[in-house]
Amino acid sequence: MRISNEEKEQIVARIIDSAERQIAATGLSGLNLRSLASDAGIKPASLYNHFKGGLDEVILRVNSRTIKMLDQSLARAAKKADGEPVAVLFDSMAVAYLHFAIKHEKRFAALFEHRMANDAPIPEWHLQEHYNLFRHVERPLAAMNPNLGEDERRILARTIYSSVHGIVHLGRQGRLIALPVPVIEQQLGVITQVLADGLSAFAAKLS
């Protein structure tokens, strides 16, 4: 049976939708190829006709959607703090990051827990989507200190992003050292203030 390009696109979209629902409900470990295929009305083996990269590619496509949602959430937080001091802006974004991680717990975890089969490298297009999130931090850094070189700004943005990630990740992580949300918010308030003050000192040394 021949199927049209339009039908093919619909099958691809149905598979991603279905994987998205499964990941949101039960996390990566709950992802089931058989039920993905059944939801899309195809045979399990023919999933590879639609996704050359198999299940890994399906997961990357879901993670892309998650990154897009996270990106919008950070953009909203940045907009809300528009015109405020940089400490307030950082805090607004950090708290948005925390609440995204709480609200979309399993999807957020999938971003960091997914491992490609056979140790294959993550495709470049997907890495770029991750890196692109750092621009929310790069922009205020550029405004704060126009003398900062591009490479230095990138490293700094990534460092700040990773710090906030570490606080959210360790604070929320399972039962290891899970903290109440207000305590994590307090931590984020402290670190963003400390970072903003430290960055001013750093900028002053450069200029």
Added chain:
Amino acid sequence: MRISNEEKEQIVARIIDSAERQIAATGLSGLNLRSLASDAGIKPASLYNHFKGGLDEVILRVNSRTIKMLDQSLARAAKKADGEPVAVLFDSMAVAYLHFAIKHEKRFAALFEHRMANDAPIPEWHLQEHYNLFRHVERPLAAMNPNLGEDERRILARTIYSSVHGIVHLGRQGRLIALPVPVIEQQLGVITQVLADGLSAFAAKLS
């Protein structure tokens, strides 16, 4: 057959030694109850006679050893930077943390990836071992600013620890956004300087 307390202790030690080797070689996912029992010369089912908490308890005991090693490594780094400015001290410990994570990759990962069976809580004694690591950061904070309240100092130490952890974790994490070691070291150098400068400003406001 009756076995003496001494023999019992030897069996317990052999099981932990064997689990330690397995985790160091292949990570948590490589842990195999059958081969643990065989290494210790007991039947798989009788592992529960020696560890009431089963495999979880064995893993916690291995993680305790890893924490002790990490603790010694941080203590050495702190000692090496004794008398230096706080930024140098933080950097020394952050770089030690990074290199511990690299050298003992699978053991380090096991500290953060272990999930108790049936969502049981992590026992308090083990949580305390984790928390105890934060004292390496608390001590210089107390010296920097004696006006800092105990709670505030704890939150701050934990925040700094988590930030460094985030940078090491995201920087090293698999193929997601793995960075070359010198770049991570550069990130740690920046964040520790920024944190130290920011903390001085923070301390000045309090005093």
